[in-house]
Amino acid sequence: MNDRLSLNHPAAKVREAFIYSFPVHDLAQSRWEYSQKTAHPQYTPPNVLRHNRALLDHRARTVTTPNNDTLYSSAWLDLADGAMLLSLPDMHDRYFSFAFLDIFTNNVACIGRRTTGTAAQTWLLAGPGWHGTVPHGAEVIRLSCNDVWMLGRLLVDGEEDLGNVHAIQDAITLRPLDSTGVPRLLQSVPQESSPEHYLDLVNEVLGRNPLPPHESELFESFEAVGIRPGQKGAWHMLDPDVRDAWSSTHQANLASLTVPPPGTRHTAGGSWTGGPDHLGRFGADYACRAFVSMVGLGALEREEAIYLTTQTDEAGMPLHGSHAYRLTLPGNVPVDAFWSLSMYEITPDGRRFFTENTLGRYALGDRTPGLSRQADGSLEVLLQHARPQGGEANWLPAPAGPFSLTVRFYQPRKDLLDRSFLMPDAVRLR
Incomplete structure (x- = not known):
């Protein structure tokens, strides 16, 4: 454990914990915005597939560096209480991919033209704790997290091809394997600029998912600076100097992420x-x-x-x-x-x-x-x-x-x- 280092140099340990946990918070914030904020124009509940129907143009100002080649399909999956079935029609050699991202933003699976071909397919999306019977004809994708972002891309050959892609989208289905599971909602409201709310959301998501076993010592070292999976209100249990370290460095730590670290480019x-x-x-x-x-x-x-x-x-x-x-x-x-x-x-x-x-x-x-x-x-x-x-x-x-x-x-x-x-x-x- 590195508790002594954490207490002697809280700002350094806070930054290490922040760099580690930022993707967890960033993805969870997007999950909350798109699947729980009902006022959002693209609001879609968890475990429901949403298709974008128009190619992006100069009016698209939400996401920087957009593409004009594909239509996106997306679902925020919660696999804690049951598996999901994803069925895809024959793509007839059209480029497509569906990537599955874990809570750390790693691509943990990818299906598509490159990896699985373009014929009609049905996939059972199973979380780490699922045990059951696989339906006939379905292939299993075993995912390491309960919270998964499924992000699909379908190639569009210009505006005149949109109707063909819409027909493909309409033929894609995502449904629970059984009707008993109810997706969980995040209880922590994202607020990136507040270290207290930041820790609440990170700890909630970490507590909802299995942690990488090989990183157990790392999590032990983060405990002193508030990374405590599953614990709400960790902020109020921190030493005053640790809270001060979070408050005094948080905005600078956020700003530093716009600069590529060595070896990234x-x-x-x-x-x-x-x-x-x-x-x-x-x-x-x-x-x-x-x-x-x-x-x-x-x-x-x-x-x-x-x-x-x-x-x-x-x-x-x-x-x-x-x-x-x-x-x-x-x-x-x-x-x-x-x-x-x-x-x-x-x-x-x-x-x-x-x-x-x-x-x-x-x-x-x-x-x-x-x-x-x-x-x-x-x-x-x-x-x-x-x-x-x-x-x-x-x-x-x-x-x-x-x-x-x-x-x-x-x-x-x-x-x-x-x-x-x-x-x-x-x-x-x-």
């Missing part, structure tokens, strides 16, 4: 950066886990999708709509599903959103109709605010001010996974 060619190999399955890299929870909650494992981003050109200068750029992509991008390049305006507070434009185009990729390619199959994308004189086919409209680019590779091949494929930089034309 990896160069992927020139100015492009991507996540580490263990993205989505963080292991003991608690700093990376907390950072990703803050800036990209719900990140997939790299085997499923790789995202690269940049906001500078080949000379290292910030991308800006007052200039024009050319980005040349090779003819054979190493993916087994699809790739897309998205354009984002950068707001004064650093968030990134699609920008309104005359084409209504927020991304382009291997599914974009009418692209003009070079003789060798390469693709020259024009990145600029004004309409190009040579035509709109390869134009990805930029905002008038600063912008960033994100390229997404779904079902990446070996060259992407081993980082031998390098993204070219944007070249400034004027």
Whole structure:
């Protein structure tokens, strides 16, 4: 145990406990917002599947760096009192995935085109304490937590494909294995800025789920600073100097999560950066886990999708709509599903959103109709605010001010996974 260290240096131990527990709080706060706050526009009770029905555009300002490629399906599962049955129709080789995240935001299972194929399937979603009879034809997914976030993605080939995807969504069912279980609600109301409420929510969620056995000593060391699974009101049992440490460092600890810790960002060619190999399955890299929870909650494992981003050109200068750029992509991008390049305006507070434009185009990729390619199959994308004189086919409209680019590779091949494929930089034309 590290109680003596905790008491002698409470601020250091508080920060360690905060970094460890932040993803637990962040995910639980989202669970409460979406599944218990009835005034929320996307409110959906626990164990009920919700489908987003529209592709995101410049009006989407809730989540930074949105995508324009997939529709999301989501459910906040509580598996403590029973298993759930998830049935999927035949996807006919369409890209899809359903990721299952534990309370720490680790991807603990993933079904989809890459892992389980696209034929019709039924899955029994079982929590750690479930024992029962598996229905005929169902495959079991044994999950390590009772509280699980199920996040699905379905590929959409533009607005004209929405009807086809809606039909698939309507054919997906999620139901309890039996009707006796009642999902539990969180009793602690999230309030991220209050250390007292922060601890209440973290401890409630930790108490609702089995803890990693190999981290028992870590939890013992956190007890002195208020991480006490299942205990309500831990704040009032802390020593005054520990409460002072929480109060004096909490806002700074929250702010620090916007800065990537060492080893989190990896160069992927020139100015492009991507996540580490263990993205989505963080292991003991608690700093990376907390950072990703803050800036990209719900990140997939790299085997499923790789995202690269940049906001500078080949000379290292910030991308800006007052200039024009050319980005040349090779003819054979190493993916087994699809790739897309998205354009984002950068707001004064650093968030990134699609920008309104005359084409209504927020991304382009291997599914974009009418692209003009070079003789060798390469693709020259024009990145600029004004309409190009040579035509709109390869134009990805930029905002008038600063912008960033994100390229997404779904079902990446070996060259992407081993980082031998390098993204070219944007070249400034004027």
